[in-house]
Amino acid sequence: MGTNPVPNKKLAIFTATGCRACENAILDIHYQVSSLARCADIAFWPYMLGSEVRDLEKQESIDVCFFAGAIRTSSDREAALKLREKSRIMVACGACAAFGGMPGLVNISQWSVVSGQSQRTMDNKQQTNEEEKPELPPLESRVLGLPQIVKVDYLVPGCPPTQNFLWAAIQSLVCNGQSPARLSFAASRLPEAIAQAITSGILPPKGSIFAGEKAVCASCSRVKEEKRFETYKRPYQAYEELGRCLLEQGLVCQGITTQEGCGGLCTAMGQPCRGCFGKAEAIFDPGAKMVSAISSTFDSNDAQEIAALVDDIVDLVGTFYRYTLPTQCALFSTPSKD
Amino acid sequence: MSDFEPKIIAFLCTWCAYVAADTAGIARYKQKPNVRVIRVLCSGMVDPNYVLKAFASGADAVLVGGCHPGDCHYISGNIKAMRRAPLLRKLLEEMGVENGRFRLEWIAASDAPQYAEIINQMSEEVRSLGPFSPSTIK
Structure with missing residues (x-):
């Protein structure tokens, strides 16, 4: 094991249907990005590393998965199920994954309207550009949040999640056991129940939301x-x-x-x-x-x-x-x- | 559809509308049996959450009954209900709940015939609208 007593965590970051601002928010933790790289091995991150969902088969297991984006298409669902299967801790990151987000507003339209429109767009594209027709995976009948299709351990809400909460969440879930100073820093930014768990060296209770308690x-x-x-x-x-x-x-x-x-x-x-x-x-x-x-x-x-x-x-x-x-x-x- | 019996949740203020409902029963006015009455202290305490919860739990329509403006036992509770109703109705409409499924009515304590009429009218209207199910959108 060498100098580092705690083995590095394997991290996966993925966006289903969303704008990838959550992934940008993870990059937006300033200099801490380098400390993230010290305490985690990023095993799967299509946005930054160009990983593909089928590469997940090669991974034995993943410690923490940050899943962003709503469930809109069948490939979103497949990725969510696969990541849940492989990951020890599943975090719904951002409003889309946690609550369905803005893409979820489509649910107020009748499904027939939604599918009819997307079918038309597909047909148009096929006519104009036969060579490289984009393939839209089949749509789900309604947009869902991540907790509605798989069991989710933690929620980090926000659009995108605010930097201090996101970094505190990463530290408590990914970098835990690395440095007491860092943990107490994270704890100072988190709601009390979560902070207590982290400082006593255990994971916060399952289902915790990384946000305050009041309005x-x-x-x-x-x-x-x-x-x-x-x-x-x-x-x-x-x-x-x-x-x-x-x-x-x-x-x-x-x-x-x-x-x-x-x-x-x-x-x-x-x-x-x-x-x-x-x-x-x-x-x-x-x-x-x-x-x-x-x-x-x-x-x-x-x-x-x-x-x-x-x-x-x-x-x-x-x-x-x-x-x-x-x-x-x-x-x-x-x-x-x- | 002919054997569909609508479920109407009625939040009735204990000082006027509930008394009217009571009197309507004692006076044996003919009323449709589709109403489940919830007695509240004032129409002003009927939070929009109650109405949404009623719809989410399987009600086909919701009636809020209060005293006429000016007659409120608590001076202005029914005015609060009146301010709330149009915005709530608009929200419900956007979510696919037809206008007829939510009603705010002023029913005086002495006006038992009016209560019976409102109930009968509303039952028929909701019967023609059919059962409400948020799942129709799923």
Whole structure:
């Protein structure tokens, strides 16, 4: 074993249907990238190493797999099943893998529409470019999050996951046992339950979410008052009174339903929360909670005025369930694999 | 479809709508048996979560019954229900829940005939809409 008492972990990183920003986020841990290379052997990473799914057969086993992206096509499903089979720890990394993400919004359309359109695109491509026709694997009937098809050990939410959480997750799962200083650093950034597990040298309980316990409002720096609004605004229409709660300014800010952990990054910059950490634990359905929160700020007792206000608010499903439709919407979600 | 019996969950405020429902029973008004009543203290406490949970758990329609505006036992609880309803209805519509499946009605305590009429009307409307199932979209 030589100088290093702990053998290096074998790491796999993969994106199914997604934009690969999660993989970029893993690279975005600055100088720590080099320490990652010291404590892990990256066995499978198509984005960086050009590995292919069929190469996985050659791997005996993988210690930790960071799986990003939603399950959209049959090849996504195959890759997820194969990686689950090979990996000791499976981490759903990013909102798409953890909750279904933005690709999951397609579930509000009827399946026939979705498949019909993709079939048409395929036909067009075949006509125009017979030589190199791209092959789209068969689509799943609906977009799913990773926990809905395989058992997932940990979730790292975010779109993409924030740098400090991601690095803390990597350290606690991949680099554990390497350096006490590094572990205590990671623990200082993680929620208490996870931090306690890591500092005592064990893995956090299965199913842990690497995010805070409360809602984003708990860590948002803005001032909350009892204020009501008469008009609803889109984010580009309002950027004033920096210190005041965005919801009270008439913006649809989802901090109230969203799990804490980002530290209120967007709200600090005047952008309403978009909900990329998924719903906070105490919330049954994020959409219903937002309906309740927004309507309580309407400053009117008149049914017609209220109806006019509601008319201004567009695309409720796409806003309230922007990242979570397949897994956290009461009417659309399907159960997870235990 | 003819033997489909809709399940309607009715959240009735204990001061007005529930009293009306009670009176409608005592007075033996003819009512469709499709309603499951949940008695709540005020229509203002019916969280949109309750409505979504009802639909997710197999209800075909949801009725929220409260006092007329101005008559609320808690002064403005029904106004809160009134502010909530249009936005909730819009969200439900976007998710494929037809308009007729969610209703907010003001029913005075003395207005038992109106309660019976609303129930009968709603039962027939939901019967013609057919069973609600979020799984139709799966």
